[in-house]
Each structure stands twice: as C-alpha cells, then as structure tokens.
Amino acid sequence: MKAVFIVYGQSLTQPVGQLLDKLNIRGFTRWEEVHGRGSHQGEPHYGTHAWPSQNGSILSMMDDQKAEDLIFGLKRLNQQAEQQGLRAFVWEAESVV
Numbered sequence: 001m002k003a004v005f006i007v008y009g010q011s012l013t014q015p016v017g018q019l020l021d022k023l024n025i026r027g028f029t030r031w032e033e034v035h036g037r038g039s040h041q042g043e044p045h046y047g048t049h050a051w052p053s054q055n056g057s058i059l060s061m062m063d064d065q066k067a068e069d070l071i072f073g074l075k076r077l078n079q080q081a082e083q084q085g086l087r088a089f090v091w092e093a094e095s096v097v
Contacts, residue, residue, distance in 0.1 A: 002067035003093040006058045006074065007034065009045065009084035013056050016086075019073045020060070028060035042085050055085065061093050 008016055010032075020028065034055040037044040044051040062070070067090055078086040 001093040002062055002064055003091045004058075004060050004062065004067055004070055005089045005091075006060075006086070007036070007055050007088075008057070008086040009081075010054050010056050012077065012081060012084050012086055015077055015081075016056075016058065016074075019070065019077065020058075023066055023069050023073065025060055025062055025066060025070065027062075028058050031057045038085055038087070042083075045085065 006016060013032075020026075032054075033047060034057045035044075035046050036055055037046075043053070045053045045055045047054040060070075071088055071090065074086060074088050
C-alpha cells in the first residue's frame with residue numbers, strides 16, 4: 001500500500017480530481033489554499049498581494065498499482081501545464097485502520 005501526497009497549483013484542481021475519478025481513487029483528504037514555493041523553479045504561491053496564487057494538496061492511500069497509474073497520469077498532466085506547478089511524493093503505508 002502507498003501513500004501519495006500531491007501538491008499542485010490551484011488551477012489544476014479540476015484536472016487532478018478528474019484523474020482521481022478516472023482511476024477510481026475514492027478516498028483522499030484535500031487541503032485548499034496551501035502556500036509554498038517550488039524547490040527548483042516557479043514563483044511562490046503565498047496567497048498574498050505580491051504573490052496571489054495558491055496551491056492545493058491531496059493525500060491518498062492506495063494499492064501499489066493504482067499509485068503507479070496515478071504517478072503516470074500526474075506526470076502527463078504536469079507535462080501539459082508545467083508552469084502551473086505539480087509535485088507528487090510516494091511513501092509506503094504500513095497499516096490502515
């Protein structure tokens with residue numbers, strides 16, 4: 001089982017949600033109005049007057065194959081809209097209650 005944490009520019013909220021639906025990934029927690037900046041390039045997303053854009057983020061637990069499919073889809077989405085900002089991180093999830 002994998003834990004996948006996705007951080008994305010708010011403009012990608014709908015495409016990320018559609019990808020989750022397409023892959024039948026139902027369970028997740030979403031945070032809106034997340035602030036931060038990319039580690040390599042990109043402008044800060046602080047939700048301020050100077051830096052008005054913001055991020056969203058999602059955490060979801062899923063089986064290994066769905067995680068692979070999701071990462072593949074997120075890579076394709078990022079290639080289509082690199083300037084929007086999208087990162088995903090995958091961890092092992094050892095137990096689920």
